[in-house]
Amino acid sequence: MTILGMGVLIVGIMALLLASIGLFVLQDALSRQHAATKAGSLGIVLIVTGTAVIGGSWAWWWRAALIVVLTWLTMPMASHVLARAAIRGQLPEDGEGSIGGGNMAAQEVKTKG
Amino acid sequence: MTNLLVWLVLGCVFLGVLRFVRGPSDADRIVALDILFSAAVAMCALAALFSQRVLFLDIAIGVVLIGFVATLAWARLVESRDLKKFESSP
Numbered sequence: 001m002t003i004l005g006m007g008v009l010i011v012g013i014m015a016l017l018l019a020s021i022g023l024f025v026l027q028d029a030l031s032r033q034h035a036a037t038k039a040g041s042l043g044i045v046l047i048v049t050g051t052a053v054i055g056g057s058w059a060w061w062w063r064a065a066l067i068v069v070l071t072w073l074t075m076p077m078a079s080h081v082l083a084r085a086a087i088r089g090q091l092p093e094d095g096e097g098s099i100g101g102g103n104m105a106a107q108e109v110k111t112k113g
Numbered sequence: 114m115t116n117l118l119v120w121l122v123l124g125c126v127f128l129g130v131l132r133f134v135r136g137p138s139d140a141d142r143i144v145a146l147d148i149l150f151s152a153a154v155a156m157c158a159l160a161a162l163f164s165q166r167v168l169f170l171d172i173a174i175g176v177v178l179i180g181f182v183a184t185l186a187w188a189r190l191v192e193s194r195d196l197k198k199f200e201s202s203p
Contacts, residue, residue: 006114021128023129023144044177048170051161060167070178071177081188082143088195
């Protein structure tokens with residue numbers, strides 16, 4: 001049981017490390033929030049599950065389950081708000097690095113204002 | 114083994130801090146803050162595991178909630194401020 005929990009823990013830490021490497025490989029705030037929130041939530045869930053498997057008793061399991069449920073409830077909402085902030089942050093004066101709907105949203109605001 | 118896991122999470126914290134310092138836009142900084150809160154939860158879980166105290170998982174629950182509220186508040190602040198700056202520019 002300890003070996004299984006340690007394996008899950010190591011996979012979770014690798015997912016978290018991959019999320020933080022994605023902050024440097026990707027080149028846009030929108031892509032960076034994609035990497036950070038998706039892989040980050042997977043990493044948290046695997047780390048906490050591995051901790052509960054190693055801990056083994058009921059006191060560890062319900063706390064781990066509460067953390068997993070809270071992560072799955074809050075991470076998509078944080079991802080959505082981060083994506084909105086990333087799109088609105090891409091002004092047309094920035095020039096390069098703005099992909100997709102960033103300029104479109106900004107131009108929409110410009111014609112409206 | 115213990116040291117290796119803690120050092121891996123510390124590398125994650127280092128990358129997050131580097132992106133927090135170097136981020137070109139404010140949205141990058143909030144994304145880095147999100148990664149830092151995830152690393153804090155991982156550190157709490159490792160502390161609970163290696164000290165054999167379940168108390169640290171309670172702290173991890175608190176860190177998850179604080180991270181959610183902080184990310185939401187900063188993202189809304191940056192969004193509204195960028196919108197205002199863009200509207201006031203000619």
